[in-house]
Amino acid sequence: MxxxxxxxxxxxxxxxxxxxxxxxxxxxxxxxxxxxxxxxxxxxxxxxxxxxxxxxxxxxxxxxxxxxxxxxxxxNGALAHVAAVDLTPRTVDVAVADIAGAVLAEHRAPMPRGRGADVLSAFVAALDHAAAMASLTRADLRHVVVGSPGAVDPRTGRLGFAPHLPGWEGFDVPGRLRELLGGDHVDVVVENDVNLLAAEEMATGRAVDARDFVLLCLTPGVGSAVVINRTVLRGATGGAGEIDWMRVPDRADRDTGVDRRGARFGDLLGSAAVSRLAQAHGLPAGGGWAVLRRALATGPAGRPFLTDLARRVATGIAGVVSVVDPELVLLSVGVGEPGVRVLCDLVADELHRMVVPRTPVEPARAGAGAVRSGALRSALALARERVFGLPAVPPSVPR
Missing domain, CATH: 1.10.10.10 (Winged helix-like DNA-binding domain superfamily/Winged helix DNA-binding domain)
Incomplete structure (x- = not known):
């Protein structure tokens, strides 16, 4: 030896x-x-x-x-502490945990809105409050992982594809947060929220056994994550999966005034557009995606609306499925699995008319709090790699 x-x-x-x-x-x-x-x-x-x-x-x-x-x-959980954050235009939701995974504090706070709002100060104040609830300070945090809409360009640190998150544009977001939180001793990662949902699906959801899949999240906003060989695909600028901006034709039978030659995918599936489509089918408008529940409750009368909605969804993901040929497409809508399953079946029918792969479409399982949970999973993996030398799980930990 x-x-x-x-x-x-x-x-x-x-x-x-x-x-x-x-x-x-x-x-x-x-x-x-x-x-x-x-x-x-x-x-x-x-x-x-x-x-x-x-x-x-x-x-x-x-x-x-x-x-x-x-x-x-x-x-010994006290060896290191981490924070996980779900950042949205309206709120910041923080969890502080020790390296063993015990959640020591949870705190949700409103975010200031509008151009010129001091979002950075509000963010740091919320993190400070959560740390204090755990009898810690920001200096005690080893890793902070933030889940947010949009994507950080790895070359510049700037947040892109997130006009609905005002105040966070035009600067190195992880770098600025690192400075505010104490400099080099704390590692700050900003990760796309849908990528974190995909990590949760791999850990505890429907993609536990899937190697290649696409997750489409339809509310709030439209976002997707592409996972290849159990690794989230991020792209050269961090924008892989940002299909919200992609222009697609409207294949719905009912006319709602949308340019049939092409519209932004996110606009076709936004709350207002879904309400107009429901109204065009004689269903009560309002409530955005909540109309899906009402359409299901009407039985056969709601099926034409659901089919039109499925056509829009399928048209948007057809190109991704054709290129990637995933094992699975997961659909997250946020209205409960029974309703999503009906929509998934209709989307699969429409999708299979458009592309060669016969990819199944299933409801995602990740529910409320999944973005913060995914951020916490990533922060713990980073801390455990640093402290114990344990390998970080690639899909859960941004690089």
Missing amino acids: RAGSPRLLREINDRVAIEAMLAGGPLTRAELETLIGLSKPATAQLLARLESEGTVRRCGLRGGGRGPRAQLWRV
Whole structure:
């Protein structure tokens, strides 16, 4: 055996043990021994070493009944702290967690609106408040991941494709936030919100087993994420998947005054456009995508409207499906899975008339809070890579 190999093996075993405790929560020595395949003495030595380094802590006992109670061990969450943020034009939603994944504080605050609004100060104030709720300061945060509409150009740090997020244009967004939050000691990542939804779908949703898929999010606004080999495709300027701006023909049977030769995809599926389409079919207008529920409640009378809506959706994603040939298209509308499933079936029918791939269309599972959850997953992966040397999961962690 070469010199240095025992140390390397110890480091590998330490990382495996840490990963097991991060994934499974507090574990006993016997449970850890089974999971990592070490002998009882070797596992005991490993735990003693990690405890002396401050990496793990004792956290109570497990057991009961007639047998002895066993000591539980967990990762020391205080080794690092992270923040996850869901940023929208109206609100900022912050979660602060320790490196073990325990959420220590949650805080939602309104964002100032309009040109010239001091959005940066409001953002930092919300983050400071969340950190204080966790008995921390911004200086205690190792990584901050922000999910937002639009996309950051990796060459300039500027946020593009997000005119509905005023106050964030024209400067290096991650760089400015890093300066405001304390400089080089904190890592700030700004990630597209739909990309974070895609990461959640891969982790806990319908894309757990999918390698290549497209996620289309239709409210609020229109956005998509393209995942290839379980890695989010970002493009040269960060704009991969920004199909909101793509011009497509309106293939709906009913005329709503839209230029049939081509309109912005986001305009065709915006709240006002969907309401007008419903009205053209004799359904009550108003409420934007909530009209989908009303159309479903009307039974056969609502089917022509749903079919026209499906034609618009299918036309917008047909080009993406033709080029990528994904295993799956996921549709996120935000009106509950039963309604989305009906729309998915109609979109699939229309899509298969337009393209060669017979790609299934399914409802996305990621629900409320998924953007912040995806941001937290990414922030934890970055922190664990830095502190423990654990490999960050590519789809969840922007590079």
